[in-house]
Amino acid sequence: MSGRPAGGGGGGGTSFYNVSPAIVDLTDGSWSLYDPDSLVKSVSYSGGYNTVVWYDATASTNNIWHSGATIRAPRWYKLLSIDGNQITSDNLINAFFLGKTDTTVRDFNHQFVFGVCTDPTNVTASTLDASGGIVYQTTTGNPGGGVFCENTRNAADNASNDTLSGNVFRGGRNMLGGQAANLTSAGLVNSTLHYAKRQDEALASTANQYLFVGVGTEGSVAVTEDDQQRFSVRLQALSLNVTI
Numbered sequence: 001m002s003g004r005p006a007g008g009g010g011g012g013g014t015s016f017y018n019v020s021p022a023i024v025d026l027t028d029g030s031w032s033l034y035d036p037d038s039l040v041k042s043v044s045y046s047g048g049y050n051t052v053v054w055y056d057a058t059a060s061t062n063n064i065w066h067s068g069a070t071i072r073a074p075r076w077y078k079l080l081s082i083d084g085n086q087i088t089s090d091n092l093i094n095a096f097f098l099g100k101t102d103t104t105v106r107d108f109n110h111q112f113v114f115g116v117c118t119d120p121t122n123v124t125a126s127t128l129d130a131s132g133g134i135v136y137q138t139t140t141g142n143p144g145g146g147v148f149c150e151n152t153r154n155a156a157d158n159a160s161n162d163t164l165s166g167n168v169f170r171g172g173r174n175m176l177g178g179q180a181a182n183l184t185s186a187g188l189v190n191s192t193l194h195y196a197k198r199q200d201e202a203l204a205s206t207a208n209q210y211l212f213v214g215v216g217t218e219g220s221v222a223v224t225e226d227d228q229q230r231f232s233v234r235l236q237a238l239s240l241n242v243t244i
Contacts, residue, residue: 021096021236024114024213026050026076031213034121035074039063040215041225049102051230052215057223062123063216065113065134066153069125075113075214077120082239089118089203092171092240095211099135099164101143102230109218110229111136113148115168115178116237117212118203125151129203131168133180135231136218147180149199156193160184170209171240175201211235 024031027045041053052074057063062072080087087093095116115132122128134148134155145164146155166180181194213233217223 019236021098021234023048024050024233024235026213031076031078033074033076036072036123037062039223040074049230049232050213051105051228054108054223054225054227054229056225057217059217059220059222061220064218064220065111065130065214065216066148066151067220068151070123071125071128071151071214071216072123073214073216075120075212077117077210077212080116080209080211080237082237085239087209087237087239089173089205089207089209090171091209092169092242093209093237094167094169094240095132095235095237096167097133097165097236098232098234099133099145100162100232101135101137102232103137103143105228105230106137106139107227107229108223109136109138109221111216111218112229112231112233113212113214113216114233114235115148115212116170117210118207120210120212126201129175129201130212130214131170131175131178131199132212133164133166135164137229138218145180145182146195147178147197149175149177149197150201152197154195154197155180156182156195158182158190158193160190161193162190163187170203173203173205175199175203211237
C-alpha cells in the first residue's frame, strides 16, 4: 500500500486531520493469496466489504490466528511501501487499522485479522511475525475485537461493538505490540472494551514488511463448503524519522 494516505502520509502538504485509511479490496489485483490448505473458494468485493466463500474445512486449531505455534489459515498479503519506499524491519512504523464484520452473515464461527507481518507465506507464528487487529463473530454471539500479536490476542465481544480501531508499532528490528478499542456505531469507545498488548520480539534484520489480511475460525470448528464471512478493513501505515 503506497501513497498518501493509502499507505502512509507525511509532509508535502498532506493533512493529518480526519484521515481516511485506505479501504482494502482483496480483488483489486494488488493482493496475493497464501492458502496452504486450499480453504478459500472465492472472494468478492462490494460496497466496502470483502466476502470470502470457503470450501469445507475440518476443525483445527491451525485455522485459529491466536492459538498455537502453527497458523495455516488463509491470508492475503502485499509489500508495504510508503510513498514508493519499501518498508523493512529497520523502519519505525505505526500501522493504523479499522475493521468491521457484517453481523448479518453468521454461517460459522469466524475471525479475521489485519495489519503488518514479516513472512506472510510462513505457517510458523514466530516467523510470520504478524501484528494488528482481530475481529470475530460467532453464529449466535456478539461481535468481538481487539489487538493481535504473533499468535495471541487481547479482545472481547459485546452487543454494542461496531468497528474496531487501533494501531501497532513495529521497527528497529522489533515487534513492539499495539492497542485497539471497540467503537459503538456512534464512534465512541465501547465502555471498557479497549486493549493494549506488549510484544517485545526481535525481527529479522532489514526484512521486508508486508500488509496482510487473514481469515480463520473462531475456535476449532468445522466449516461447510459455501459458508461465508463478510468484513471491511482499512489500513494505513506511517513511518517515523528519528533523526533531528
